[in-house]
Amino acid sequence: MSNSFHPPVRTLMGPGPSDVNPRILEALSRPTIGHLDPEFIRLMDEIKALLQYAFKTKNELTLPISAPGSAGMEAVFVNLLERGDKAIICSNGAFGGRMQENVERAGCTAVMVNDEWGQAVNLEKVETALKQHTDAKLLAFVHAETSTGVGNDAKALAALGQQYDCLVVVDAVTSLGGIPLEVDAWGIDAIYSGSQKCLSCIPGLSPVSFSPKAVEVIKSRKTKVQSWFLDMNLVMGYWGQSTKRSYHHTAPINPLYALHEALLCLQEEGLVSAWERHNLHHRAFVSGLEAMGLSILVDQASRLPQLNAVRVPDGVDEALLRRTLLNQYDLEIGAGLGALAGKIWRVGLMGFASSQKNVLHCLSAFESALVAQNLPISTGRAINAALKVYS
Ligand SMILES: *Cc1c(COP(=O)(O)O)cnc(C)c1O
Numbered sequence: 001m002s003n004s005f006h007p008p009v010r011t012l013m014g015p016g017p018s019d020v021n022p023r024i025l026e027a028l029s030r031p032t033i034g035h036l037d038p039e040f041i042r043l044m045d046e047i048k049a050l051l052q053y054a055f056k057t058k059n060e061l062t063l064p065i066s067a068p069g070s071a072g073m074e075a076v077f078v079n080l081l082e083r084g085d086k087a088i089i090c091s092n093g094a095f096g097g098r099m100q101e102n103v104e105r106a107g108c109t110a111v112m113v114n115d116e117w118g119q120a121v122n123l124e125k126v127e128t129a130l131k132q133h134t135d136a137k138l139l140a141f142v143h144a145e146t147s148t149g150v151g152n153d154a155k156a157l158a159a160l161g162q163q164y165d166c167l168v169v170v171d172a173v174t175s176l177g178g179i180p181l182e183v184d185a186w187g188i189d190a191i192y193s194g195s196q197k198c199l200s201c202i203p204g205l206s207p208v209s210f211s212p213k214a215v216e217v218i219k220s221r222k223t224k225v226q227s228w229f230l231d232m233n234l235v236m237g238y239w240g241q242s243t244k245r246s247y248h249h250t251a252p253i254n255p256l257y258a259l260h261e262a263l264l265c266l267q268e269e270g271l272v273s274a275w276e277r278h279n280l281h282h283r284a285f286v287s288g289l290e291a292m293g294l295s296i297l298v299d300q301a302s303r304l305p306q307l308n309a310v311r312v313p314d315g316v317d318e319a320l321l322r323r324t325l326l327n328q329y330d331l332e333i334g335a336g337l338g339a340l341a342g343k344i345w346r347v348g349l350m351g352f353a354s355s356q357k358n359v360l361h362c363l364s365a366f367e368s369a370l371v372a373q374n375l376p377i378s379t380g381r382a383i384n385a386a387l388k389v390y391s
Pocket of ligand 1: 095145147174203
């Protein structure tokens, strides 16, 4: 006989999921109703409007895919691309590589523009690729590279894509709600995000939005979308006009209550205030780390406030430090991936987790865990340095 599962209460400061606001968990536990109940349809319409607010778009086709961020990524590529098409993909971390996988598995050609992990996407290289491949159908890039803590210049990249007549595709899984993002003003044609990063909702949903131009491309396809579940032509019938909504799949009812509540929290705070809050806690955190003698991998100009790539000092067992944080402080941070494995820790300050309490908690945990490994750091300075940023 098994017992009910009662998870430990952790502070989630990794690359996601982030701490979930208790208000959102409460929403999740409200009574389940039918997915074609008029009240549920009203909720779906509100979620669409709230997502339009969060993405800063008027796009009619704006909705959450009933699956995690990776499904949003796949939805965008399989709907916009048809076998034989060409796509230019910017890659400076793990998620650019996943875009390539999606493009190639759809029977298309991925022209890769690669930059070092930890560096921002180089605009000149992208322009060269656009000039060389005038037949490319789309340009895709990751706005906030969660694997490295780098923010790419989405506004400039989108402008380049438009200039060379490509559809502009953006991975905003970790950027939505954390840093400035303007779908319409920047000319983005297709964008996907995730519920569990800066929206601080439970994992498992992927907000997406498609411009009218992208919708035209999807509607005028010569071939069927290879994925039945992610075919936006079919999903549109379910999430589209409220009068004649038809069954496609059963929406994840309670998770959508949670997403609605998360988006309400964002709207109540205001987008600009949310972006400023992420920035403030990032500055306090970095100030504390530097006072201790630690440093950030990424250049100041392209640092993400919501994902801090902290260099592992020589002589430190990085996995042991993460274990100490988890076991002694109930604090989760992330390890480096790929080329950065063993070289960085990834400390998220996303959504509800982006708070003064968490910054101070994490700095003290780092300090004592490094002292326990006999690293000669400056002790007793980090908290004051962080508090100075707040005062
Ligand atoms: C987390 C993440 C994803 C994948 O989202 P899942 O919800 O884990 O499927 C994609 N892109 C970026 C940039 C991410 O940070």
